[in-house]
Amino acid sequence: MNLDQLNKKQREAVELIGGPILIFAGAGSGKTRVLTYKIAHLVHNVGLPPENILAVTFTNKAADEMKQRVQELLDIDISSMSVGTFHSISARILRREIHMIGYNNDFVIYDQGDSHALVKGVIRDMELDEKTFVPKSIQAHISKYKNQMISPEYLSKTINGYFDEKLSEIYTIYQNELQANDALDFDDLLLKPLELFSEFPNRLEFYQQKYRYVLVDEYQDTNRPQFELVYLLSKVHRDVCVVGDDDQSIYSWRGADINNILNFSESFGKSSIIKLEQNYRSTQNILDCAWTVVSRNTSRSEKKLWTDNNQGDMLAIIECKDERDESWKILKIIQEETIRKEYSLDELVILYRTNAQSRALEDVLRREGVPYQIIGGVKFYERKEIKDVIAYLRLIVNPNDGISFDRIVNFPARGIGKTTLEKIHKIAKRENSSYLHVLENIDELSVGKKQKKSLLDFRQLILKYQQEYHKQDAASITSDILLDIELKNYYTNQNTQDAAERWTNVEELLNSITDFQEHREDSTLSDFLEEVSLLTDIDRWNESDKAVTLMTIHSAKGLEFPVVIVAGLEEGLFPLGASSFEVEELEEERRLFYVALTRAEKKVYLSYAQARRRFGGPPIPSVQSRFIHELPKSLVNYTYRQLSANKEYHYPNNQASNKQLSPKSPYSIGTQVEHKLFGRGKILAIEGVGDSAKFTVLFSGNVRKKLISKYANLIQIK
DNA sequence: CTTAAATACTTTTTT
DNA sequence: AGTATTTAAG
Numbered sequence: 001m002n003l004d005q006l007n008k009k010q011r012e013a014v015e016l017i018g019g020p021i022l023i024f025a026g027a028g029s030g031k032t033r034v035l036t037y038k039i040a041h042l043v044h045n046v047g048l049p050p051e052n053i054l055a056v057t058f059t060n061k062a063a064d065e066m067k068q069r070v071q072e073l074l075d076i077d078i079s080s081m082s083v084g085t086f087h088s089i090s091a092r093i094l095r096r097e098i099h100m101i102g103y104n105n106d107f108v109i110y111d112q113g114d115s116h117a118l119v120k121g122v123i124r125d126m127e128l129d130e131k132t133f134v135p136k137s138i139q140a141h142i143s144k145y146k147n148q149m150i151s152p153e154y155l156s157k158t159i160n161g162y163f164d165e166k167l168s169e170i171y172t173i174y175q176n177e178l179q180a181n182d183a184l185d186f187d188d189l190l191l192k193p194l195e196l197f198s199e200f201p202n203r204l205e206f207y208q209q210k211y212r213y214v215l216v217d218e219y220q221d222t223n224r225p226q227f228e229l230v231y232l233l234s235k236v237h238r239d240v241c242v243v244g245d246d247d248q249s250i251y252s253w254r255g256a257d258i259n260n261i262l263n264f265s266e267s268f269g270k271s272s273i274i275k276l277e278q279n280y281r282s283t284q285n286i287l288d289c290a291w292t293v294v295s296r297n298t299s300r301s302e303k304k305l306w307t308d309n310n311q312g313d314m315l316a317i318i319e320c321k322d323e324r325d326e327s328w329k330i331l332k333i334i335q336e337e338t339i340r341k342e343y344s345l346d347e348l349v350i351l352y353r354t355n356a357q358s359r360a361l362e363d364v365l366r367r368e369g370v371p372y373q374i375i376g377g378v379k380f381y382e383r384k385e386i387k388d389v390i391a392y393l394r395l396i397v398n399p400n401d402g403i404s405f406d407r408i409v410n411f412p413a414r415g416i417g418k419t420t421l422e423k424i425h426k427i428a429k430r431e432n433s434s435y436l437h438v439l440e441n442i443d444e445l446s447v448g449k450k451q452k453k454s455l456l457d458f459r460q461l462i463l464k465y466q467q468e469y470h471k472q473d474a475a476s477i478t479s480d481i482l483l484d485i486e487l488k489n490y491y492t493n494q495n496t497q498d499a500a501e502r503w504t505n506v507e508e509l510l511n512s513i514t515d516f517q518e519h520r521e522d523s524t525l526s527d528f529l530e531e532v533s534l535l536t537d538i539d540r541w542n543e544s545d546k547a548v549t550l551m552t553i554h555s556a557k558g559l560e561f562p563v564v565i566v567a568g569l570e571e572g573l574f575p576l577g578a579s580s581f582e583v584e585e586l587e588e589e590r591r592l593f594y595v596a597l598t599r600a601e602k603k604v605y606l607s608y609a610q611a612r613r614r615f616g617g618p619p620i621p622s623v624q625s626r627f628i629h630e631l632p633k634s635l636v637n638y639t640y641r642q643l644s645a646n647k648e649y650h651y652p653n654n655q656a657s658n659k660q661l662s663p664k665s666p667y668s669i670g671t672q673v674e675h676k677l678f679g680r681g682k683i684l685a686i687e688g689v690g691d692s693a694k695f696t697v698l699f700s701g702n703v704r705k706k707l708i709s710k711y712a713n714l715i716q717i718k
Numbered sequence: 719c720t721t722a723a724a725t726a727c728t729t730t731t732t733t
Numbered sequence: 734a735g736t737a738t739t740t741a742a743g
Binding site: 058059085086087088111112186187189190250251253254353354355356357376410413415416417418419420448450451533534536537538552553554555573576577592614615 | 719720721727728729730731732733
Binding site: 359378613615616617 | 734735736
């Protein structure tokens with residue numbers, strides 16, 4: 001295999017085998033390349049079978065890409081190799097093994113929302129004051145304990161005062177409920193394998209032998225359970241290679257411990273350390289700026305990236321009046337970079353600290369017809385209508401899933417209200433059975449005649465599919481259910497734009513199920529449900545779409561773009577809130593800024609507003625972020641575009657520029673179209689691009705509809 | 719029990 | 734401003 005494409009250090013990192021290896025890989029130093037070559041080297045030159053390699057990445061998308069790149073380097077099939085996130089690898093292990101520790105192998109995965117609902121239910125059952133025991137905050141506490149591997153039993157021994165006592169009680173019950181529901185939350189996904197390994201050492205041995213070589217990417221962002229997993233799996237053979245950069249550690253709020261990387265040698269014993277410090281991504285200026293800022297941090301291992309790339313442009317600072325003005329100026333930059341200069345839309349990214357910032361930007365981009373893609377915020381699979389349908393599927397696969405039961409027992413409305421539901425809960429608790437099971441002895445339930453019938457029908461419906469779902473494929477089951485519950489009618493009868501959109505989303509879900517089936521042979525309904533729970537927005541991101549990307553800096557980790565625009569560089573927003581007061585938190589914000597800058601290959605724009613609205617209130621004056629002041633003055637252009645804000649506000653709705661920006665689409669704002677159902681209309685707005693683009697169309701009779709390009713089948717009228 | 723209207727709450731960041 | 738949750742009316 002040809003290793004000529006690597007520099008000396010990279011090559012060393014690839015060829016070094018034996019014993020623990022820590023690779024400090026600075027931003028843009030080619031760590032993905034090193035990892036892929038190392039895996040290929042292990043298979044091709046060392047002769048290690050692919051099924052004996054475990055590679056852990058930060059996102060599913062990164063996993064897919066890595067697997068694909070390795071495959072391109074080799075001529076043998078590597079599909080048996082385990083590549084994935086900690087969560088997906090763990091889920092895969094547990095699907096086979098979790099019955100050993102008292103769960104059903106068909107367990108469901110509860111996302112944040114589900115687990116929130118469960119916590120809330122527990123607090124209600126205990127009749128605690130929801131002002132003192134705020135479900136969200138309790139949930140955060142529990143998650144934190146889990147990340148620190150503090151069990152309910154252990155916590156109950158260390159309590160101190162009323163709040164702690166109740167908190168510990170909630171935690172205990174929450175955990176019991178999860179088990180009763182055959183459900184795991186995200187944290188459990190990491191903890192349960194550890195539990196399994198400690199109770200059944202032979203299972204650990206099995207995986208230690210299976211995963212002969214362990215590689216971990218983004219190691220600086222691993223938490224305690226993740227560390228334990230890596231440690232246990234590689235304890236015997238000690239063939240483990242981790243890659244990371246302490247300067248890019250940005251997940252401590254999720255329990256990630258920067259000491260995992262800083263103390264690697266102490267934990268894993270005698271190990272080799274390699275530093276990759278040549279950057280291939282950014283210009284000298286960007287690198288110098290990034291380094292100047294991050295080197296203010298005290299807790300970091302000293303290193304400095306260098307590059308052969310040229311000096312490049314200075315960083316540009318954009319001063320704006322408020323967030324609206326900011327959006328217009330950013331739009332202006334986008335148009336300059338795409339129309340006059342050499343960049344295409346997909347080479348630009350707008351980064352921000354909080355998802356909420358996307359709204360103002362989105363408004364302007366949509367109005368001006370600039371194709372864009374937003375990553376994050378309300379995710380597709382977290383939409384109400386999607387979760388509702390998925391709850392049906394979940395309950396069919398796992399009848400013990402109480403959260404899903406509660407969600408759909410009265411959706412669409414069947415006449416089952418709060419009181420009826422409470423009765424079911426009570427009996428389930430008394431008999432220690434699932435909600436669905438309670439319906440078997442319906443006579444014990446003192447409910448009205450109408451309720452009784454609905455409940456029996458509901459039970460019958462779920463039962464029917466429980467028997468069916470092994471025989472049929474996921475897509476046809478789903479569409480059958482939709483017919484059975486008459487969901488389409490439910491939405492169309494509402495006759496609102498909102499409901500119509502919800503139905504299109506449901507159709508899109510059906511589509512993605514079909515997609516999933518086609519891509520994965522022999523996949524079951526439960527496989528799909530697992531995929532859905534672990535999928536993130538970034539995994540759905542199509543980077544080749546000709547559109548500007550908008551996302552948080554956290555989501556941008558590991559990505560690169562020729563032009564990066566960072567919005568909202570104001571004290572209190574970035575660095576966010578009170579982070580400015582605690583040294584450790586401020587340092588994490590600074591690392592986040594470092595990550596933002598080092599995403600850029602050629603150009604960086606930094607914008608801030610002099611006033612910003614929060615929660616739709618009045619604009620509140622704000623000041624430039626300290627991070628701007630921390631940049632070296634000589635490398636920054638402060639005077640860039642000091643245009644009067646007023647002029648920028650009245651940006652003409654220029655159709656010529658729309659055309660240029662999205663040459664592929666025959667549709668632009670103002671296009672006359674015809675729809676087979678709604679008749680003639682005119683496009684008012686376009687969101688997104690390609691098949692998934694959404695058109696807002698004004699039809700005759702002042703009827704406004706929001707349609708997805710793929711399904712709308714609009715005909716252009718000349 | 720259902721629907722509509724009123725009110726409360728949201729903004730860290732995500733697997 | 735937008736969404737979720739609670740309350741009041743039917």
